[in-house]
Amino acid sequence: MRSILIGIDGAEPSLIQKWQDELPTLANFNFCKLESTLPPSSAPAWTSVVTGVEPEKHWIYDFFYFDGEIKVVNSRYRKKPAIWNLLSSLGMKSIVVNVPVTYPPEKINGVIVSGLLTPPKAKFVFPNGAEKLLKGYKMEHLIVDDLPIRIASYYYPEKVLTMLNEWIGWRTKAVLRLISKYGFDFCMVVYRATDLAQHFLDDEYVYQIYKKVDEEIAKIMENVKANYFVVSDHGFCKIRKNININNFLYEKGFLKIKKKEGKLKFGKRIANFLRFLPRKFTHLPFVKKMLFSIAKKENVIDFSSSIAFCLSSSSRAILMRREHKDEVVKEIESIKLNGEKVLKLKELKYPYIKDWSYMVADLKDGYFLMDLLNFEGMISKPEKFNFKREHAKEGVFMTYGKIFKEMDEKAKITDVMPTILHSMKLPIPNYLDGKVLDIFKEKRAVRKVDWEKYWLSEKEREIIRKLALKI
Numbered sequence: 001m002r003s004i005l006i007g008i009d010g011a012e013p014s015l016i017q018k019w020q021d022e023l024p025t026l027a028n029f030n031f032c033k034l035e036s037t038l039p040p041s042s043a044p045a046w047t048s049v050v051t052g053v054e055p056e057k058h059w060i061y062d063f064f065y066f067d068g069e070i071k072v073v074n075s076r077y078r079k080k081p082a083i084w085n086l087l088s089s090l091g092m093k094s095i096v097v098n099v100p101v102t103y104p105p106e107k108i109n110g111v112i113v114s115g116l117l118t119p120p121k122a123k124f125v126f127p128n129g130a131e132k133l134l135k136g137y138k139m140e141h142l143i144v145d146d147l148p149i150r151i152a153s154y155y156y157p158e159k160v161l162t163m164l165n166e167w168i169g170w171r172t173k174a175v176l177r178l179i180s181k182y183g184f185d186f187c188m189v190v191y192r193a194t195d196l197a198q199h200f201l202d203d204e205y206v207y208q209i210y211k212k213v214d215e216e217i218a219k220i221m222e223n224v225k226a227n228y229f230v231v232s233d234h235g236f237c238k239i240r241k242n243i244n245i246n247n248f249l250y251e252k253g254f255l256k257i258k259k260k261e262g263k264l265k266f267g268k269r270i271a272n273f274l275r276f277l278p279r280k281f282t283h284l285p286f287v288k289k290m291l292f293s294i295a296k297k298e299n300v301i302d303f304s305s306s307i308a309f310c311l312s313s314s315s316r317a318i319l320m321r322r323e324h325k326d327e328v329v330k331e332i333e334s335i336k337l338n339g340e341k342v343l344k345l346k347e348l349k350y351p352y353i354k355d356w357s358y359m360v361a362d363l364k365d366g367y368f369l370m371d372l373l374n375f376e377g378m379i380s381k382p383e384k385f386n387f388k389r390e391h392a393k394e395g396v397f398m399t400y401g402k403i404f405k406e407m408d409e410k411a412k413i414t415d416v417m418p419t420i421l422h423s424m425k426l427p428i429p430n431y432l433d434g435k436v437l438d439i440f441k442e443k444r445a446v447r448k449v450d451w452e453k454y455w456l457s458e459k460e461r462e463i464i465r466k467l468a469l470k471i
């Protein structure tokens with residue numbers, strides 16, 4: 001039986017449960033919590049969903065990576081096959097819509113409409129011809145009436161809501177059109193609006209976005225018979241305090257800057273001043289550019305003389321020179337808020353640069369590790385244009401279909417991919433970090449195969465195909 005995986009970015013387990021009565025579609029699903037990746041961030045987490053391995057194996061640690069300079073990742077950096085690559089090698093068809101870090105779209109048996117991190121105006125659909133079905137489809141551009149979404153969310157939340165609803169509607173339309181034209185064995189779509197809404201909007205709007213997603217899932221289910229999975233890459237919780245870790249590293253002398261602090265403070269004062277001007281002023285392209293350049297770390301941080309710096313808020317990563325690791329870790333881990341320690345650092349194997357350790361903060365939910373460098377101290381309260389909520393470590397894993405029983409276990413994010421393959425009666429690759437979850441009414445032995453290379457030879461392919469038919 002074919003499978004559909006619906007991603008609801010950042011769907012928070014406690015909200016799904018709290019709004020059970022108002023989300024009639026999701027209420028029909030079996031439900032359990034899901035442990036996200038470290039960090040619980042969209043790029044590594046969705047990549048772990050589709051590959052069944054942890055970031056150290058798939059190499060997508062964040063939207064960014066550092067190899068001496070800060071750069072943005074894309075689908076080519078993923079070092080393990082996604083489920084659609086494996087299925088393609090068996091001649092099975094996938095339809096993939098709006099999954100983060102799928103740009104540039106790969107050639108697969110089926111269709112890919114790339115998601116988050118697709119550059120503006122880039123070709124975002126494979127194969128040629130499929131884009132005809134998507135006229136009017138919008139990528140996430142994060143600009144509303146020329147204002148960045150974080151500012152628009154404050155002044156015009158209704159407009160932001162309308163835009164997010166439109167995006168959600170289009171993801172559904174794309175899925176239904178592509179399914180009816182191409183057919184599928186596996187289909188995946190990610191609704192991303194829930195993530196943005198929870199970062200920027202007040203509770204009442206967040207509720208409306210959850211409701212909209214619930215209605216859209218119903219539209220797919222009415223039209224397409226399949227086994228359904230609903231997954232979120234992480235949850236969300238309110239931010240109590242921001243930890244401005246780069247300010248801390250600067251104060252301790254670990255982070256070095258290029259210009260004199262006075263000059264940077266001046267730039268910061270202008271930026272601050274501009275934020276409180278009427279929006280017409282923040283509209284000016286020049287001003288926007290300036291705000292942008294002030295924000296750009298590369299203008300400020302001197303990587304060549306720094307000992308440690310935070311790569312990005314989303315990565316929760318602090319890169320530190322290996323020879324200074326012990327002293328930097330000691331300083332950071334001793335940070336206490338209200339008398340309690342709030343973070344621990346974990347080193348991840350990092351292939352992009354030698355001589356630096358890549359340490360990811362395992363942070364207590366409710367704190368936000370900000371990469372902001374404004375020389376104003378380590379702790380701040382969320383301000384009006386800051387994130388209202390931040391990613392939490394647990395998302396959801398939900399199923400709907402005759403083959404599923406109720407779940408009482410907790411899933412890991414890397415379990416999703418092998419569990420879906422098993423639901424399709426396929427063997428699973430032997431290198432995975434995840435396992436097949438005990439969620440099926442009928443118990444069937446899990447078959448593991450040496451599927452390391454998805455560019456399999458015809459002979460290997462035949463072996464797996466036969467295996468797949470046997471079970």
Ligand SMILES: [Zn+2]
Nearest residue numbers: 009010042233
């Ligand atoms: Zn996310």
